[in-house]
Amino acid sequence: MSAQPARIQRPLPPKPRFAGRRAQPLIIRLSHWINIPLIVIMAGSGLQILAAYPSFGQRGALYKWYPFQGDAPPSWLRFGGWLAGARHWHFAIAWFLVLNGVIYLAYAIATGEWRRRVFLPRRDATNAFRMFTYYLRLRKTPPPEDFYNGLQRLAYTSAILFAIVIVLSGLAIYKPIQLYWLAALFGGYDGARVVHFACLVLLTLFALNHIVLVALHPRTLVAMVTGGKRG
Ligand code: HEM
Ligand code: HEM
Known part of the structure; x- marks a missing residue:
C-alpha cells in the first residue's frame, strides 16, 4: 500500500458576519423614520405640559441652578393646545414610541446588528x-x-x-x-x-x-x- 500524503485541512475563512445584508435593513430604516414624527410630537407636547408649571423644584423651593425658572417655552415649540390636550397627546404617543423602540432593539439584538452599531x-x-x-x-x-x-x-x-x-x-x-x-x-x-x-x-x-x-x-x-x- 502506498502511503497517502497527509492532507492538511485548512479551515475555510470565516464568512463575514454581515455578508449579503444591507447596510441599513428595512426594520432599522422603518423604526428610524417612524421615530422622528413620534419624537417631535413628544417634545412639543412635553413643552406644552412644561408651560403649565415652567419651573423645576417645589413651589417655594425652586432649584437655584435652573436659569429659566418661570419662563414658559416659546409657543411655536409647543404642541397640543393646552395642558390637558398636550397630556393626551403625550401619553398616547408614548406607547408608540416605546413599541417602536422595543422593535428596533429586539431586531438589533436578535440579528447581531448591534455589533456594528x-x-x-x-x-x-x-x-x-x-x-x-x-x-x-x-x-x-x-x-x-x-x-x-x-x-x-x-x-x-x-x-x-x-x-x-x-x-x-x-x-x-x-x-x-x-x-x-x-x-x-x-x-x-x-x-x-x-x-x-x-x-x-x-x-x-x-x-x-x-x-x-x-x-x-x-x-x-x-x-x-x-x-x-x-x-
Ligand atoms: C430629519 C431628521 C433626520 C435625518 C435626515 C436622519 C438621518 C439619518 C441617517 C442618514 C442615518 C444613517 C447615518 C449613517 O450612516 O451614519 C441615521 C442614523 C441614526 N439616526 Fe437619524 N436622522 C434624523 C433624525 C434623527 C432623530 C431625531 C434621531 C433620534 C432622536 C435619530 C437617531 C438616529 C440613530 C440612533 C441612528 C443610528 C441607527 C443605527 O445605526 O441603528 N435620527 N439618521
Ligand atoms: C414613554 C415615554 C414618556 C412618558 C411615559 C412620559 C411621561 C411624561 C409625564 C408623566 C410628564 C408630566 C406630565 C404632567 O405632569 O402632566 C411628562 C412631561 C414632559 N415630557 Fe414626557 N414622557 C415620555 C417621553 C417623552 C419624550 C420622548 C419627550 C421629548 C422628546 C418628553 C418630553 C417631556 C417634557 C418636555 C415634559 C415637561 C416637563 C415637566 O413639566 O415635567 N417626554 N412626560
Whole structure:
C-alpha cells in the first residue's frame, strides 16, 4: 500500500458576519423614520405640559441652578393646545414610541446588528477620539472606518441611552406612586422631572448635530432611505 500524503485541512475563512445584508435593513430604516414624527410630537407636547408649571423644584423651593425658572417655552415649540390636550397627546404617543423602540432593539439584538452599531469602548474609544480631532482639523486624515466610525457609534449609542432614560423617567413621573422605586432611582418626583427634561435637551443637541453631519455625508442618507448596497 502506498502511503497517502497527509492532507492538511485548512479551515475555510470565516464568512463575514454581515455578508449579503444591507447596510441599513428595512426594520432599522422603518423604526428610524417612524421615530422622528413620534419624537417631535413628544417634545412639543412635553413643552406644552412644561408651560403649565415652567419651573423645576417645589413651589417655594425652586432649584437655584435652573436659569429659566418661570419662563414658559416659546409657543411655536409647543404642541397640543393646552395642558390637558398636550397630556393626551403625550401619553398616547408614548406607547408608540416605546413599541417602536422595543422593535428596533429586539431586531438589533436578535440579528447581531448591534455589533456594528453599538459603541464598545475597547474597540471604538481611540477611533472616536481621532475622528473628533479630525473634525477639529487637528488631524489631516480621518481614522479608518468599519461600517461606522467610533464617533458615530458614540453619538448613536448615546442617543439610544437618552431615549431609554427619557422613557424610564417619563414612566416615573406618570405613575410616581405605583412606580415609587423608579422615581426614587431619579432622586424622587422632582429629580425625575429634571432628568426627563435634561434628556430632551440632550436629544435635541444630538438631533441638531446629527442632521448637520448627515447633510455633510449625503450618501448615508441615501442608504437610510434605500437600504444601501448588500455587503
Ligand atoms: C414613554 C415615554 C414618556 C412618558 C411615559 C412620559 C411621561 C411624561 C409625564 C408623566 C410628564 C408630566 C406630565 C404632567 O405632569 O402632566 C411628562 C412631561 C414632559 N415630557 Fe414626557 N414622557 C415620555 C417621553 C417623552 C419624550 C420622548 C419627550 C421629548 C422628546 C418628553 C418630553 C417631556 C417634557 C418636555 C415634559 C415637561 C416637563 C415637566 O413639566 O415635567 N417626554 N412626560
Ligand atoms: C430629519 C431628521 C433626520 C435625518 C435626515 C436622519 C438621518 C439619518 C441617517 C442618514 C442615518 C444613517 C447615518 C449613517 O450612516 O451614519 C441615521 C442614523 C441614526 N439616526 Fe437619524 N436622522 C434624523 C433624525 C434623527 C432623530 C431625531 C434621531 C433620534 C432622536 C435619530 C437617531 C438616529 C440613530 C440612533 C441612528 C443610528 C441607527 C443605527 O445605526 O441603528 N435620527 N439618521
